[in-house]
Amino acid sequence: MTNPLFYAKILLFGEYGIIENSQGLTLPYSFYKGCLQFSQLQTDFEKSSNQSLKKYAEYLANIKIPQEFKIDIERFIEDIDKGMFFDSNIPQGYGIGSSGALVAAIFEKYSLIKRKPESISKDELKALKKVFGLLESYFHGTSSGVDPLICYMNLPILIENKESVNKVALPENEMGRGAIFLIDSGKIGETGPMVQIFFEKLKNEGFRKTLKDEFIRYNNACIDAFLKKDMNPFFRDLKKLSYWVYEHFNPMIPESLFKAWKRGLDTNAYYLKLCGSGGGGYILGFAQDYDKAEKMLEGFQKEVIYRF
Template sequence: MLTPMYPAKVLLLGEYTILNGSKALALPYHELSGKWSTENNETEVRENSRKSLLNLAEKMNLPLLKKDLGEGLWFDSSIPQGFGLGSSGAVIAAVFDRYGKTQDDLEANKIALARLEDFFHGSSSGFDPLVSHIQKPLLIHNVHEVEVLEERPNLKGFFLVNTGKPRQTGPLVSIYQEKMKDPQFKQGCAEILAKDVNFAIDAVLKNDTTNLFHHIWHISKFQWEFFPEMIPTSVRGLWAQGLETGDFALKLCGAGGGGFLLGYSNKLDLHEMRQILNTHELRDLT
């Protein structure tokens, strides 16, 4: 029997603005994934996985998981931790499928997944593990209304940029919440950024590349001006270059502060983008 693979997730659009009522678009990224393993390779990765899962089993009262861990089970994952690609979401989806009670109701499963992922993040929406669990794109209309897309959108022109720097989500969300106390920032997020996010999602779903670049460029510019703490120093020059030339645009992919960024170009192919961004790893999303 084949062991199921649990993919990483990419939050294509909707980072932060989903907290203020915008839509979001999240999808599985199968190039990175995790699976259950009993291979006894005595690596640090294996031991860290087992230690984390044992803590989860004790905190969430999962005796069967604890028993299996005692017999050598662990979660073998290629998803880097702290890079915004849902490493904990994949683990939680795997735990839920093996030890939880899956229901036919999407919202009920999301709530159950969120409770499990709270162990890692303190507070979870449940969207990351839900993407890994169902392994289909999610169009999130709001935190309580989620639509499963049966077909993957055309992602030609999208790519991931590895900043090489891990980050923690919690402190960055705290920065955002503090910024929301500023009326000008709050108004900008609600009236400018959230609208561009919604328009960009609509453009992705309609395969409208011209309007898509227009809105992603505006998202990039807004984040450049209002989210400077979330943009690592190592990519600020490249980010500015995209804004100035209009050949490509970079935006946060999740919380920001490190991890992966999302890039988009409707002018240059991935080979050309790799020549421009030659100091960073690029990953194709198509």
């Protein structure tokens, strides 16, 4: 395939916690995708994307990439001059990996050593994550490398801790009554300011303690129960996680969803959580009876991403 597609990603669990060594669970989302294309650059979108690639190429030319992950910068720049752009429908500022897909596409096309994602070992995953963090830092200031890694691998990934990641199998997607879904907050989120708020909070010893003793514990328990498809403990811990975020991550919850978030907790019809850094973009919803949750969330734009 000359122009492979790179899908968006969804971080089901681990937002903010992975900064403090919690587990994370992330999966590709094929509804949104992007690929590198050539054109005459006649639309504003194509022109803007091409110019962005030029600036990114300058960044790549000035950073030190480990030898085994070297990128053919000269060929990349030649292709940009020939009219290459990133053709993508992944919304920016929505927490689903628009820059991750771009980095993965460039790495796949221009890395000097070609790899087959399905045969990459756990140790190679760790090294790749580090390199992707360097490559994506251009867009966010800092990057864990997880987003481009997911987009590149196109497989669900379990983040075991800050250093270690592994491929993982999700429970089979069944057409049951339950669902995981995205809700559009109607507002673009900015990662930088949200992360800054989090680091300010981390200066408080009481916050650090509750983050470790409660948030990370609930987060890891949700991942464990979900992968085992043990839905009763899953929803029990998910409610605790949702309530903790409501109490402690107030600025990260988009204003348009604040009442709906509380209503879910009060009725147990659904639970909401952040999808990425929050502040806008998408929010994740979980319901054991999606039809009931959908009626209660009437007026919001929703997309189901997983059924159980």
